[in-house]
Amino acid sequence: MKKLINDPKNVVAEALEGVALAHPGLVTVVADPAHIVRADAPVQGKVGLVSGGGSGHEPLHGGFVGYGMLDAAVPGPVFTSPTPDPIVAATKAVDGGKGVLHIVKNYTGDVLNFETAADLALAEGIEVRAVVVDDDVAVKDSLYTAGRRGVAGTVLIEKIAGAAAQRGDDLDAVAAIAEKVNGQVRSMGVALTAPTVPHAGEPSFSIGDDEIEIGIGIHGEPGRERVGLEPADQIVDRILHPILEDLPFASGDKVLLFVNGMGGTPLVELYIAFRRAAHVLAEQGIEVSRTLVGNYVTSLEMQGFSITVLKLDDELTELWDGPVQTAALRWGR
Amino acid sequence: MKKLINDPKNVVAEALEGVALAHPGLVTVVADPAHIVRADAPVQGKVGLVSGGGSGHEPLHGGFVGYGMLDAAVPGPVFTSPTPDPIVAATKAVDGGKGVLHIVKNYTGDVLNFETAADLALAEGIEVRAVVVDDDVAVKDSLYTAGRRGVAGTVLIEKIAGAAAQRGDDLDAVAAIAEKVNGQVRSMGVALTAPTVPHAGEPSFSIGDDEIEIGIGIHGEPGRERVGLEPADQIVDRILHPILEDLPFASGDKVLLFVNGMGGTPLVELYIAFRRAAHVLAEQGIEVSRTLVGNYVTSLEMQGFSITVLKLDDELTELWDGPVQTAALRWGR
Numbered sequence: 001m002k003k004l005i006n007d008p009k010n011v012v013a014e015a016l017e018g019v020a021l022a023h024p025g026l027v028t029v030v031a032d033p034a035h036i037v038r039a040d041a042p043v044q045g046k047v048g049l050v051s052g053g054g055s056g057h058e059p060l061h062g063g064f065v066g067y068g069m070l071d072a073a074v075p076g077p078v079f080t081s082p083t084p085d086p087i088v089a090a091t092k093a094v095d096g097g098k099g100v101l102h103i104v105k106n107y108t109g110d111v112l113n114f115e116t117a118a119d120l121a122l123a124e125g126i127e128v129r130a131v132v133v134d135d136d137v138a139v140k141d142s143l144y145t146a147g148r149r150g151v152a153g154t155v156l157i158e159k160i161a162g163a164a165a166q167r168g169d170d171l172d173a174v175a176a177i178a179e180k181v182n183g184q185v186r187s188m189g190v191a192l193t194a195p196t197v198p199h200a201g202e203p204s205f206s207i208g209d210d211e212i213e214i215g216i217g218i219h220g221e222p223g224r225e226r227v228g229l230e231p232a233d234q235i236v237d238r239i240l241h242p243i244l245e246d247l248p249f250a251s252g253d254k255v256l257l258f259v260n261g262m263g264g265t266p267l268v269e270l271y272i273a274f275r276r277a278a279h280v281l282a283e284q285g286i287e288v289s290r291t292l293v294g295n296y297v298t299s300l301e302m303q304g305f306s307i308t309v310l311k312l313d314d315e316l317t318e319l320w321d322g323p324v325q326t327a328a329l330r331w332g333r
Numbered sequence: 334m335k336k337l338i339n340d341p342k343n344v345v346a347e348a349l350e351g352v353a354l355a356h357p358g359l360v361t362v363v364a365d366p367a368h369i370v371r372a373d374a375p376v377q378g379k380v381g382l383v384s385g386g387g388s389g390h391e392p393l394h395g396g397f398v399g400y401g402m403l404d405a406a407v408p409g410p411v412f413t414s415p416t417p418d419p420i421v422a423a424t425k426a427v428d429g430g431k432g433v434l435h436i437v438k439n440y441t442g443d444v445l446n447f448e449t450a451a452d453l454a455l456a457e458g459i460e461v462r463a464v465v466v467d468d469d470v471a472v473k474d475s476l477y478t479a480g481r482r483g484v485a486g487t488v489l490i491e492k493i494a495g496a497a498a499q500r501g502d503d504l505d506a507v508a509a510i511a512e513k514v515n516g517q518v519r520s521m522g523v524a525l526t527a528p529t530v531p532h533a534g535e536p537s538f539s540i541g542d543d544e545i546e547i548g549i550g551i552h553g554e555p556g557r558e559r560v561g562l563e564p565a566d567q568i569v570d571r572i573l574h575p576i577l578e579d580l581p582f583a584s585g586d587k588v589l590l591f592v593n594g595m596g597g598t599p600l601v602e603l604y605i606a607f608r609r610a611a612h613v614l615a616e617q618g619i620e621v622s623r624t625l626v627g628n629y630v631t632s633l634e635m636q637g638f639s640i641t642v643l644k645l646d647d648e649l650t651e652l653w654d655g656p657v658q659t660a661a662l663r664w665g666r
Contacts, residue, residue: 018604267391271351
């Protein structure tokens with residue numbers, strides 16, 4: 001295992017210390033129980049947004065804490081759900097009197113622990129709603145998950161719901177926007193290599209030098225099939241078609257096209273994939289009106305990528321365009 | 334070789350097509366001779382900024398084209414200097430009547446081809462000045478380079494000189510700011526693994542499973558020494574101390590601390606490195622007043638990172654903070 005770390009046990013704690021030192025005006029980091037909150041939290045009169053999950057997917061979620069997006073992120077150990085304790089602490093820290101929305105990727109541990117935390121917060125008088133993100137079309141049930149997994153579409157939900165909260169929508173409205181985005185977003189991924197979890201010390205799965213895993217999850221969970229390495233255009237087609245057929249997306253739709261790197265894939269390769277995806281959408285009469293390309297939901301150093309397509313309307317577009325100021329997404333402010 | 338590409342010969346051309354499709358309002362991509370320019374180029378009455386070099390270091394330079402930073406970027410083949418032709422084309426495309434500054438990383442091929450291009454542009458009546466970036470303290474002369482190499486400090490020069498041009502400074506003043514930043518910025522890097530150039534098909538160098546290369550260049554050129562894998566804190570110390578001793582940086586200085594990923598290193602690891610670097614600077618009485626953490630000057634999928642320290646004053650700080658709108662850096666607008 002070749003990593004830029006000290007003790008594998010301290011990876012998350014030391015990284016969080018780095019986040020605190022790197023972004024002092026933007027976020028406050030609480031070491032125990034570990035959570036990251038907006039430096040100006042709680043924002044009075046605004047719905048609070050909390051997300052979280054296992055670490056190793058950075059910048060998700062800590063990199064999306066700030067104006068116009070999340071109020072707090074709760075990082076668990078690498079690839080492991082956070083316990084209810086830090087989720088409760090984060091929920092209390094961001095409660096500005098208008099309630100808190102939990103944005104939860106659909107993994108069994110995450111869902112259970114966020115539910116428990118919501119009950120505990122409610123017992124302290126904080127109204128909590130949750131949206132469970134399940135945008136991955138690759139498999140129905142999988143390792144760690146009943147139903148579809150939550151993957152890169154989470155970023156789009158955090159941004160758009162965050163903008164709704166920032167403009168002053170109430171808890172019901174913010175939750176409804178988040179559910180609407182989840183209903184209109186679809187993703188699927190591919191792995192070329194496996195990630196290595198620091199405390200495990202070995203790659204999460206084995207994969208041949210000439211093999212790729214189609215429909216991979218962000219923790220290296222198995223996907224739909226393993227095939228031989230192919231040209232990028234064919235790989236894109238293999239994951240884009242199931243995405244488009246699932247909603248389904250149709251001619252005349254306006255969409256946000258998001259090509260997400262899983263960590264170890266160079267940006268030139270992501271743009272090659274974006275190019276093919278944009279061509280396929282154009283051929284089908286689907287208009288790409290917003291775009292995102294880069295490493296936003298990663299799986300440590302795994303080489304691979306995912307494609308996410310979100311059907312837009314005027315409201316979602318306006319919320320996507322709204323100002324945001326976080327470590328990993330920043331514009332308009 | 335496991336890459337998300339089609340034909341290795343088409344990597345740069347197809348990636349550029351992806352950039353054009355992903356950022357249509359921001360940049361215009363010319364396929365032949367290949368260059369990326371601001372969508373609103375030329376900006377009349379503003380000094381134009383052009384940078385470039387081999388591809389494979391993305392987002393450098395194309396990701397930094399836009400308001401407040403570069404007017405154009407000229408991507409060569411992977412790890413290979415662009416020829417004079419596209420540099421001339423980019424220079425002409427961004428000439429708004431106030432002259433053009435070339436920002437050139439110190440590699441022999443880059444320097445020669447930018448010089449030739451400057452002569453050709455001058456023959457067409459465009460005034461051109463150049464700043465040669467040589468921030469890498471690792472080695473004096475190296476493969477491809479006489480003198481020190483230009484590495485991650487280039488991003489800071491492009492941002493700060495770009496802000497000076499955007500506020501209306503004339504060519505002499507913009508060049509002077511760029512030279513000033515180059516005089517006050519120092520960098521050094523480390524590799525854990527080697528990158529593979531697509532058309533080569535093999536790793537650029539061989540390195541043992543328990544070895545790291547201290548002082549690596551961004552094309553995998555040899556550095557100062559090869560040592561066994563160590564804890565992150567010790568690795569940071571190995572490259573930070575030569576940086577601090579070189580300028581030298583001293584107690585009371587205010588600095589921008591930039592921890593740059595080389596492509597394949599997870600963000601958690603970059604924050605662990607940032608944490609150690611910030612601690613060392615604090616112990617020496619050096620104030621970290623601005624920060625940057627992420628993959629900005631990469632070497633394809635190489636695992637590794639570099640540290641860059643820039644001594645700030647009020648003017649440089651104000652220019653760093655100035656609004657910027659590019660694919661890879663965006664704030665204040």
